[in-house]
Amino acid sequence: GTSTVVLCSNDDGSNNSSSSNIKKAIPVRKSIDDPLHILQHNPSLPFPESSIKHDTYNGVTLDVTKVPQLSDASATDSSTFGEMLSNALNIWSDEGRRGIWIRIPTSHAHLIGSATKLGFDFQHAEPGTCVLTRWLPKDSE
Numbered sequence: 001g002t003s004t005v006v007l008c009s010n011d012d013g014s015n016n017s018s019s020s021n022i023k024k025a026i027p028v029r030k031s032i033d034d035p036l037h038i039l040q041h042n043p044s045l046p047f048p049e050s051s052i053k054h055d056t057y058n059g060v061t062l063d064v065t066k067v068p069q070l071s072d073a074s075a076t077d078s079s080t081f082g083e084m085l086s087n088a089l090n091i092w093s094d095e096g097r098r099g100i101w102i103r104i105p106t107s108h109a110h111l112i113g114s115a116t117k118l119g120f121d122f123q124h125a126e127p128g129t130c131v132l133t134r135w136l137p138k139d140s141e
Helices: 075-094 106-117
Strands: 002-010 021-029 052-054 060-063 099-105 121-126 129-135
Touching (some): 099 106, 106 129
Parallel strands (some): 060 099
Antiparallel strands (some): 002 021, 052 060, 099 129
């Protein structure tokens, strides 16, 4: 999230305490990964707001463990995810998003194939989870 710093100054720039104060609110970023402007969730997205995190570089991280429709490891689950992700990619492209990251724990490994079919590739992995990524602008790598 962000916090706000309030700066006070005098109207005329003097140090005269009888002048009225002007207050300016300046948002302060707590982390480079937190967007400076809080983005409103797009209700057209097939994923719940709680599963999506926006970053300051106009990217999106999707946490599949927070998507109720993906709770069981079945083939139906995987094809449903592919359809949902394809729809989301169209929306994110239209919104001008740049990078998309998907966190997939071992319990949801069956979803990896659906993501790679849509152009995602592995960014990194650690015990218990992997992260897939895809750049949306054609001129990005």
